[in-house]
Amino acid sequence: MWSTLIAGRHPDAARRMRGFALSIGSMLLGLTIGGCGFNGTEYRWQLPDGFPTPLVPEDNPLTVEKIELGRRLFYDTRLSANARQACASCHRQEHAFSEPSAIAIGSTGQKHRRNSMALVNVAYSATFTWAHPGITTLERHMLIPLFGDAPIEMGAGGHEKEILQRLKVEADYQRLFAEAFPFQRNRINFDNVSKAIASFVRTFVSFDSPFDRYAYGGDDSALTESEIRGMNLFMSERLECSHCHSGFNFSQFVTHESNAPAESPFHVTGLYHIEAQSADGFDFGLFEVTSNPADKDRFKAPTLRNIEYSAPYMHDGSLATLEEVLDFYAAGGREITQGVWRGDGRKHPAKSAFVRGFVLTEQEKQDVISFLHSLSDERFVTDPRFGNPFAPDRARRE
Amino acid sequence: MVPLPRTFRIIFLSWLTIIGLVACVGDRSNSVVVQFEMDRGDAGNAIGEVRDLRFYVHDVELLDASGQAYPLALTALAPWQSADLALIDLVGQQQTNLNTALRGRAQGEQFSGIRFKVGVPFTLNHVNLVTAAPPLDRGDLFWSWQTGYKFLRADLTDANREWSFHLGSTGCVSASAVRAPDQPCSRPNLIRVELRGFDPTKEPIRVRIDELFKSMSTLQSSVCTGDYEYDRGCADVISKTGLQASNGECMNDCRGQRLFTVHVSSATHQ
Numbered sequence: 123m124w125s126t127l128i129a130g131r132h133p134d135a136a137r138r139m140r141g142f143a144l145s146i147g148s149m150l151l152g153l154t155i156g157g158c159g160f161n162g163t164e165y166r167w168q169l170p171d172g173f174p175t176p177l178v179p180e181d182n183p184l185t186v187e188k189i190e191l192g193r194r195l196f197y198d199t200r201l202s203a204n205a206r207q208a209c210a211s212c213h214r215q216e217h218a219f220s221e222p223s224a225i226a227i228g229s230t231g232q233k234h235r236r237n238s239m240a241l242v243n244v245a246y247s248a249t250f251t252w253a254h255p256g257i258t259t260l261e262r263h264m265l266i267p268l269f270g271d272a273p274i275e276m277g278a279g280g281h282e283k284e285i286l287q288r289l290k291v292e293a294d295y296q297r298l299f300a301e302a303f304p305f306q307r308n309r310i311n312f313d314n315v316s317k318a319i320a321s322f323v324r325t326f327v328s329f330d331s332p333f334d335r336y337a338y339g340g341d342d343s344a345l346t347e348s349e350i351r352g353m354n355l356f357m358s359e360r361l362e363c364s365h366c367h368s369g370f371n372f373s374q375f376v377t378h379e380s381n382a383p384a385e386s387p388f389h390v391t392g393l394y395h396i397e398a399q400s401a402d403g404f405d406f407g408l409f410e411v412t413s414n415p416a417d418k419d420r421f422k423a424p425t426l427r428n429i430e431y432s433a434p435y436m437h438d439g440s441l442a443t444l445e446e447v448l449d450f451y452a453a454g455g456r457e458i459t460q461g462v463w464r465g466d467g468r469k470h471p472a473k474s475a476f477v478r479g480f481v482l483t484e485q486e487k488q489d490v491i492s493f494l495h496s497l498s499d500e501r502f503v504t505d506p507r508f509g510n511p512f513a514p515d516r517a518r519r520e
Numbered sequence: 521m522v523p524l525p526r527t528f529r530i531i532f533l534s535w536l537t538i539i540g541l542v543a544c545v546g547d548r549s550n551s552v553v554v555q556f557e558m559d560r561g562d563a564g565n566a567i568g569e570v571r572d573l574r575f576y577v578h579d580v581e582l583l584d585a586s587g588q589a590y591p592l593a594l595t596a597l598a599p600w601q602s603a604d605l606a607l608i609d610l611v612g613q614q615q616t617n618l619n620t621a622l623r624g625r626a627q628g629e630q631f632s633g634i635r636f637k638v639g640v641p642f643t644l645n646h647v648n649l650v651t652a653a654p655p656l657d658r659g660d661l662f663w664s665w666q667t668g669y670k671f672l673r674a675d676l677t678d679a680n681r682e683w684s685f686h687l688g689s690t691g692c693v694s695a696s697a698v699r700a701p702d703q704p705c706s707r708p709n710l711i712r713v714e715l716r717g718f719d720p721t722k723e724p725i726r727v728r729i730d731e732l733f734k735s736m737s738t739l740q741s742s743v744c745t746g747d748y749e750y751d752r753g754c755a756d757v758i759s760k761t762g763l764q765a766s767n768g769e770c771m772n773d774c775r776g777q778r779l780f781t782v783h784v785s786s787a788t789h790q
Contacts, residue, residue, distance in 0.1 A: 359746030369659020
């Protein structure tokens with residue numbers, strides 16, 4: 123259109139203009155193709171209106187290609203030394219990417235002291251694992267299940283070459299790694315493995331529960347009366363639940379594009395307060411990282427989204443049901459009368475000021491449980507984008 | 521295009537000049553910074569760790585010797601300030617990321633006092649946290665749509681226990697915890713602070729953590745976070761705010777408040 127306009131006055135200019143337009147056009151085309159080919163396709167977050175965009179590390183931009191590669195790796199048992207366990211073995215989608223057992227068992231059969239954490243909205247997590255202030259990215263976190271040896275989880279340590287070789291010989295992986303990390307030579311390495319898995323897990327976003335439709339969607343009919351009563355109790359000063367399970371992700375550990383770094387306190391809930399000075403194998407939580415005695419028995423308050431799917435509960439899975447968790451908080455902690463871990467958690471000196479205990483009627487208790495169930499996002503636990511990409515026969519190998 | 525008549529151009533240019541001059545001369549305001557400082561007073565080391573000490577501030581006015589008030593227009597500085605509201609954080613995360621000052625512009629030059637409110641105005645207090653603009657995008661300062669924000673959050677520990685004082689509006693009526701009230705809450709609990717006899721742009725306002733700590737030692741339970749009227753442990757700490765627990769309003773303009781002072785305490789300044 124410009125060229126016609128100009129042509130009306132200066133016939134020569136029209137030709138020049140067309141030539142110019144062509145060269146600009148081909149430059150743009152080149153850039154576009156180059157852009158896609160070289161950097162990958164930028165991933166577009168699908169978040170409900172108003173929800174903040176998660177932060178992504180600068181050295182691992184989120185691309186569709188990395189997510190696809192990460193999805194394969196997440197579900198691939200060959201990532202563990204003995205090829206028996208994938209990430210997905212302990213992080214199962216139908217359980218909000220946790221598993222229905224108290225503690226995790228590693229690929230070699232070693233017992234973990236802790237319950238597999240659910241992977242829900244982890245893109246917003248300020249810190250990872252049950253109690254570690256220093257692990258602030260998924261990429262960094264990934265090294266623990268892959269290489270950790272106390273206990274052995276996937277047991278990749280010492281088997282790096284062997285594991286990478288399994289991937290290198292597969293045409294599928296050659297292609298997927300090439301698409302995800304096009305600039306690099308020797309691109310099939312553990313740095314890229316962790317970047318790809320982190321990218322995939324980062325997309326596990328869940329904001330489509332009945333609670334969301336009521337609270338953020340403004341749909342008054344999305345919750346039942348019992349759920350609303352339970353929500354009011356949950357957010358009341360009487361129960362104090364929402365002090366630690368606060369904000370849009372029901373966790374204090376939230377960070378994203380538009381907020382300042384979150385205050386990230388770790389709490390003593392009163393689950394344990396062992397009398398013994400030391401007890402082999404006892405999990406002291408944050409203390410084990412910081413060596414500060416004041417940090418004994420401190421753990422992170424995880425998100426409660428999809429909590430219905432991720433039983434059992436607490437850092438060691440020692441409470442089987444949500445009803446037990448509610449009773450535990452109602453009692454203001456737990457006393458253990460037998461064994462080496464005996465002691466009265468209710469009297470823990472560093473117990474959170476918000477775990478004071480409360481009394482609920484049977485109806486109120488049911489209401490709170492109903493509310494917790496209204497945080498379940500069915501779409502999240504069935505979304506095929508997060509599912510196993512392998513054919514069923516491979517999936518069974520897990 | 522027909523060229524504009526010469527007279528038009530002259531008129532146009534003179535307007536531009538006038539507007540320019542007004543812009544230059546009209547704004548007589550000065551850049552102002554008002555600092556806050558945590559003061560442990562004579563409680564000194566008895567106070568263990570202060571884990572959190574944050575509060576919202578709005579309606580700030582600087583006062584001159586004659587009592588003339590000059591509104592402080594807050595500068596929008598995310599994540600700490602909007603034009604209407606500032607968040608002061610005297611502890612921060614791991615002793616970093618503090619925000620100890622109000623920043624804005626005010627007319628007047630010689631100040632000898634300040635007036636402000638601690639809290640969030642009703643019109644801003646009951647919003648959707650997810651879409652809230654800074655400094656209201658803080659999940660750990662938000663109760664619910666119904667109750668709104670924690671105006672002041674103080675979490676302390678001593679050798680034996682943790683203690684928390686969270687102040688905000690109560691008696692807010694709405695359909696549920698995640699629906700905003702139409703009418704102001706029956707107990708607004710906004711603290712009015714007026715301090716005189718110092719230049720707030722030169723000397724910091726002291727936030728008396730020792731007064732909170734002394735309240736803590738008289739508490740039956742270890743928190744005061746909502747039931748200000750009937751929780752026995754709240755009586756002492758509420759008296760430090762100048763508020764009346766029975767109606768959430770200032771008693772005698774909150775002149776009895778002890779949390780914000782200008783006088784340097786004896787322990788830190790002899």
